[in-house]
Amino acid sequence: MTRIGLGVTGLSAALALMTFTAKAENAKAPLIAHRAVYELSMISSTRSRAPAAARGMLAYDFAGSHCDGYTTTFRQMMEMAPSEGPVHVTDTRSTTFEDGDFKNFRFKVKTLADGQPADDVDGNANRAADGAISIRLSKPKTAKLDFSTGILFPTEHIEQIISAAKAGDTTISRQVYDGSDTGEKIFDTLTVIGKETKAEPPETPAQNSALHDTPRWPVTVSYFETGKEGAKPAYVLSFDLYENGVSRNLKLDYGDFVLKGEMTSFETRAATSVCAK
Numbered sequence: 001m002t003r004i005g006l007g008v009t010g011l012s013a014a015l016a017l018m019t020f021t022a023k024a025e026n027a028k029a030p031l032i033a034h035r036a037v038y039e040l041s042m043i044s045s046t047r048s049r050a051p052a053a054a055r056g057m058l059a060y061d062f063a064g065s066h067c068d069g070y071t072t073t074f075r076q077m078m079e080m081a082p083s084e085g086p087v088h089v090t091d092t093r094s095t096t097f098e099d100g101d102f103k104n105f106r107f108k109v110k111t112l113a114d115g116q117p118a119d120d121v122d123g124n125a126n127r128a129a130d131g132a133i134s135i136r137l138s139k140p141k142t143a144k145l146d147f148s149t150g151i152l153f154p155t156e157h158i159e160q161i162i163s164a165a166k167a168g169d170t171t172i173s174r175q176v177y178d179g180s181d182t183g184e185k186i187f188d189t190l191t192v193i194g195k196e197t198k199a200e201p202p203e204t205p206a207q208n209s210a211l212h213d214t215p216r217w218p219v220t221v222s223y224f225e226t227g228k229e230g231a232k233p234a235y236v237l238s239f240d241l242y243e244n245g246v247s248r249n250l251k252l253d254y255g256d257f258v259l260k261g262e263m264t265s266f267e268t269r270a271a272t273s274v275c276a277k
Contacts, residue, residue, distance in 0.1 A: 036059075037263070042258070042259055049256060051081055069104075070097065074093070089115070098156075133148075151177050165196070191222075218241075235254050
């Protein structure tokens with residue numbers, strides 16, 4: 001959830017978008033705790049300032065419940081080669097927590113650029129009884145921000161996407177706060193949802209029994225900076241979203257270049273607790 005070099009904001013947003021969850025009492029299929037690893041590679045590069053080549057890895061761990069809240073740990077490593085000059089390496093590690101009632105959201109991100117400390121983001125956001133959002137940041141600087149009602153946290157956003165997909169809706173538009181960039185931005189999002197499928201995917205990890213015959217939808221989420229009407233999206237994320245909370249077939253479009261993320265490893269985790277609600 002921090003911008004460093006080329007496009008790490010979007011990769012961290014991918015983390016947020018992989019926290020696919022629904023409240024246990026409402027979901028037909030419960031969210032499964034799991035670990036997934038994705039190999040990142042470049043699909044295309046269209047402008048001179050974009051990297052000439054890029055490759056990397058994204059590892060994602062999810063655990064929790066509606067009662068205890070949801071914890072996600074994430075690591076993304078990326079090598080980017082410009083048309084001239086040395087290869088640059090970024091290493092981003094993130095931990096986020098969102099409670100099951102969508103009232104509190106905590107985030108902490110640490111990034112190394114070519115082995116040296118770079119931008120860190122550390123903060124929390126809380127929702128008041130009237131729905132207004134208050135954000136306190138300790139990094140990259142101390143700040144307090146207040147926003148109006150109608151803004152979703154990442155898990156809440158994805159819950160609404162899942163609900164819309166189950167209802168047969170094809171689009172959903174929401175404002176989202178995910179702590180990305182310097183932690184000071186609200187994004188307008190537009191999600192386009194494709195047709196449900198249960199077809200077996202080609203990659204071996206996605207043929208895991210936990211995913212077999214589980215409905216999924218192709219989803220594309222465009223992120224726009226709030227207040228910039230008519231502007232192109234800051235980035236666009238595409239992925240297959242499973243009903244039980246897993247994602248595959250990632251695509252990260254930053255305009256200047258596009259990355260794909262192929263699932264190379266997937267395993268389920270034992271539930272950490274039993275929700276009594």
